Every structure is written in C-alpha cells, then in structure tokens.
C-alpha cells in the first residue's frame with residue numbers, strides 16, 4: 001500500500017497551516033503579532049510542500065499486502081510463492097509483495113471482503129470463495145477457453161469491467177487452469193445418482209451435486225479434513241490435484257470420473273490500491289502476471305501426476321459409461337450456467353457467450 005509521507009498527517013493534525021492562513025487573511029487588519037504568525041504559517045506551508053514532494057519522489061517503491069484464500073501448504077500457494085519471490089527480486093525499488101498469510105490471517109470466505117475494502121491489496125482466490133461480494137465470480141469455473149484466449153476475445157476486459165464496477169476489484173489474471181473438478185467419495189456409486197449422499201461443497205459443485213440428488217454442506221478447504229475424519233460427509237468436491245496437500249487421501253476411497261468444469265484460481269487487487277500505483281508499477285505488475293499465466297500449461301502435467309499419485313495411494317476410479325458421462329457433463333454445464341443466468345441474466349449471459357466454445 002502506498003504510504004503517505006509522515007510529514008503530511010503531522011502537518012494536518014498538529015497544526016493546520018492552510019486553515020490558519022485563511023483565518024488570518026479573512027481578518028480586516030493585521031497586527032505585528034499576526035504578521036509573525038502569518039510568516040511562520042507560510043514557512044510551515046513551504047516546508048510541508050517540500051516534504052510532500054520529497055515523500056512522493058521517495059515513494060517509488062510500493063509494497064502490496066497479499067492474502068490467500070487457500071491454506072498455506074496448498075499447491076496453488078506454493079506455486080504463487082515462487083512467483084512473488086521472483087517478482088520481489090526483480091521489483092526492488094519499484095514494487096514488492098508481502099505475503100500476509102492464508103485463512104488464519106483472513107478466513108477463506110472473508111477474502112473477498114478484505115480485498116474489496118482494501119484491508120489487503122492483493123488476494124489469491126477462487127471465484128467460489130467471494131460469491132458473498134460478487135456472486136457471478138463463481139461462473140469463471142465454467143470457462144471452456146484458456147485465460148490467454150480470454151484476453152484476446154474480450155472476456156478478460158469484460159470480467160474486469162464487471163469486477164471493478166460491482167466489487168471494486170481488479171481481476172489481474174488467472175494462474176490455475178487445466179484442473180478439472182471431481183467428486184471424491186467414501187461410498188460406492190454405479191451411476192450419476194448422488195441421492196442419499198452428504199457431500200462437502202462450495203458453490204462450484206452445489207448446483208450439480210444437488211441436481212443429482214445429494215445433500216450438501218459448504219465448508220472452506222481448511223475444514224474438509226475434519227469433516228471427513230468425523231464422518232460428517234460421504235465425500236467432497238475438489239480438483240484433480242491437491243488432495244494430498246491436506247492429507248485427505250487418508251479418508252478417500254474413490255474418485256468419480258469424468259472431471260467437470262475447470263478450477264479457477266486468480267489474483268485479485270483492490271481497485272483503489274491499483275489506482276494508487278504509478279504507470280511503471282502497473283506495467284511491471286501486469287508483465288509479471290502475464291509471465292505467470294504463461295506457465296499455466298504446467299497444470300496439465302500436474303493433473304496427470306496427481307491422478308497417478310491417487311492410484312498409487314489406493315484411490316479407486318468410479319467411471320460412468322460414455323453416454324452417462326456425456327449426459328453428466330452436459331447437465332453440469334447447463335445447471336451451472338442456469339444458476340448464474342437466473343441470478344444475473346445480463347452479466348452471466350454475456351460471460352457465457354465469451355467463455356464457452358460453440359458446440
């Protein structure tokens with residue numbers, strides 16, 4: 001956050017030279033004593049101005065505070081950590097990022113409020129975690145085209161327009177893709193019917209799991225382990241990668257295929273913090289963000305590795321036949337979009353056009 005030079009608040013609080021000056025000028029006659037005060041006032045004004053100039057010239061380096069909606073040992077946080085470490089070494093004297101922490105600093109579902117209000121400057125989050133601030137953010141999981149193409153076809157600009165207008169949030173970019181979501185279970189099913197199952201969700205999965213008959217319970221990622229351990233749920237939604245980060249494999253018997261949608265994790269910025277950056281700082285941050293997005297294809301390999309790791313850990317795959325799979329996927333996208341279009345027809349309708357592939 002850009003800090004004002006310390007001289008400014010001091011000048012304002014202890015002695016308000018502008019007000020004294022105006023008060024003096026408003027008087028019809030000036031005594032000698034008042035003339036001395038006037039001269040002192042002008043001196044203070046001049047030195048305040050000098051300090052302010054010196055302050056802004058010296059404020060070339062800005063430090064931004066970042067939080068994560070995911071727990072700190074999660075793979076997305078580790079990935080981003082490599083990025084901000086590199087950014088900090090390249091951005092000396094210009095821009096720095098300080099990592100404040102994960103959900104222990106700001107609870108997962110409060111991260112949206114924190115970045116909207118400016119409690120933090122930056123947040124890494126999935127859309128599902130800040131639906132309390134911007135319900136349609138969850139629709140980004142439905143994108144069928146990569147972020148690189150979203151930048152080319154106008155989707156990225158439209159997302160930014162909506163995010164800034166409705167939530168005061170700048171959508172800097174998306175650094176997780178090619179990670180389909182799956183349903184992980186401890187009870188066997190043999191067709192796309194989830195009736196009788198109680199499943200841990202976020203808004204990512206709630207509409208499709210409910211449409212298939214499940215009972216749902218919403219928790220942040222940090223509470224999934226306890227919910228599984230205590231047998232409070234029969235399964236959970238999560239992408240193909242990352243279940244080992246928080247030890248969920250010890251309470252996971254099955255993974256249901258096919259995967260659906262695409263895990264979306266993005267970097268968000270408070271609009272006022274963004275507006276305070278200089279042109280050079282913005283350009284630097286955008287360049288760093290593009291370099292991060294350019295790495296996104298690593299997630300394809302990671303998906304394969306994680307599937308193998310699950311197999312090696314004894315997690316069995318429950319698959320549907322091709323027809324069931326096709327119907328399941330069509331239904332997942334239909335109910336996913338339908339929920340958002342019902343809630344905000346114009347924005348979700350436009351997002352659907354921009355983010356979908358013509359079938």
Ligand code: 173
Pocket residue numbers: 126128129201202203204220221237238239263264265
């Ligand atoms: O918590 C979740 O299951 C969730 O919503 C999510 C979203 C993106 C990536 C990983 C998890």
